[in-house]
Amino acid sequence: MKTFSLARTITERILYALPVVFVVATAVFFLIHLVPGDPVEQMLGERAQSGEVEALRRSLGLDRPLGEQYLNYLKKAVRGDLGTSFRFNSPVSGLILSRYPATMQLTLAALLIALLLAIPAGVYSAVHRGTWRDRLLGFVSLLGLSFPNFALGPVAILIFAIALDWLPVSGYGGLAYLVLPALTLGAALAAILTRMVRASMLEELGQDYVRTARAKGLGEASVLYRHTLRNGLISVVTVVGLQFGALLAGAMVTETIFSWPGIGRLTLQAINSRDYPLVQGCFLAISITYIVVNLLTDLAYTMVDPRIREV
């Protein structure tokens, strides 16, 4: 019975996510029609010959009626065909796939750093609630929240790469290249999660089961990390899912600062060269990633917390 209901929950969640993917794909399709004037002329610039303009318009399918364009776009997108990049002269999906791993590497490293900083800091803060150490951590996390990544990145380069010469300024390679970008991207999330972990720990610490655990004579570390934190982390998981969108947007800034060859930098290059099919493909890939991550956190949540599964 149990596995049956879990499988059903998973199927349901996936079915809920599908219409969202459809809405996003539709929105991305219509984005190109936001371009003021003629998108094809915008892409080619002022010096374009009218023959070139017409040829590109035909190859993008923009000469067809809107309804037909839309259906063609959906049909192709389902097969993974997102059109051809105008600047790179190669398939959009191939370009995105080649840059995707670098972005995942960066965002996951940022997430890991954020969790490694936030969980101990939040637990410490909650345990020492009201002391100067709690207030100091609260102040530091507010600073982290207010220091935007595009300001933090260059300042981090100034300190750690230029003044101290510990880490490379930018580029892609071994672990040393990952440290500064991941820190830059993960700092704000660390700040948010510290506050979340603290708040949910405070809530859990007031619960009866904590008193029971203490009354049983369990050590404080065991009470905190084996009992309280486990429950406290449930709400944190949801926030991580929601904040993943901010990480993906932040990746655009971070990858630009550190010349990291990911999808964020690709998006920006595409925007700057008015490579609209590539921009559309990038935004589609980023939003689907966001939807999938939220689906996964939703499922993780369901598996961690049996109360939700029952409902």
Place this chain on the structure above:
Amino acid sequence: MKRNPLTMFSFLMIGVMLLCALAAPLIAPRDPFAQQLPDRLQSPSSGHWLGTDELGRDEFSRMIFGARISIQVGFSVVAISLAVGLLVGSLAGFYGGLLDRFINLIVINSLMSFPGILLALAMVAFLGPGIGKLILALSIGGWIGYARLVRGEILRARERDYVQAARALGVRDARLLLRHIWPNVIPPVIVQAAIGLGGAILAEATLSFLGLGVPPPVPTWGGMLNDGRAHLFDAPHLTVFPALSVMLAILAFNFLGDALRDRLDPRLRKEFL
């Protein structure tokens, strides 16, 4: 509230920013657009308090004018988002039914499937640069938070005795909403608006940093940070000062939001954002 030094700091910072924005031409010691190529990339000195940029423009004057864009975009985005959010949230919460379902399930959920800043980025990428388009792009995702908040508050207020009593007395819908319900909904909305101002300023600076905000040569803090990146080695002050000003501005609005929350909305006195 007045005794808290952080609140005082936030008032001071926001006051300075507003003053810079309103009276930039009077305060700025030099023309922020005037290029002096022989004086390029100078360190801070008595002539140029914060040094000069790569075109020899006075960094201090550009910072003061930069506050203008931040304030202008921040306040416009919050004002538009607030107005739309208040209207849509009130209609959905007050009338409920099909209208509420449409707004809540379809419009809000689809917009939320795209994270706010990405939505703005995508809009700006296709609309092109410009301050009006920037404000539009940021407002399109911005109103959702207010609408959700207002809807929730109104749903809660609708069941209260005083609303039932007013209805029983035959008070009309519009008057009920404006005179009886809104006064209870407004305080949390003001708190969210204060925090939203910081968020809008951050978003504007992010887009300007990426070169997708207000186009040059108009000075913006994000744009100045982007210019500074090319000179991290030879002119680090071009990075440090705009970075600090963006940070202080956002910090100030976050403190203001916290202070207002304590003052206006004791129910929300929970200890996270």
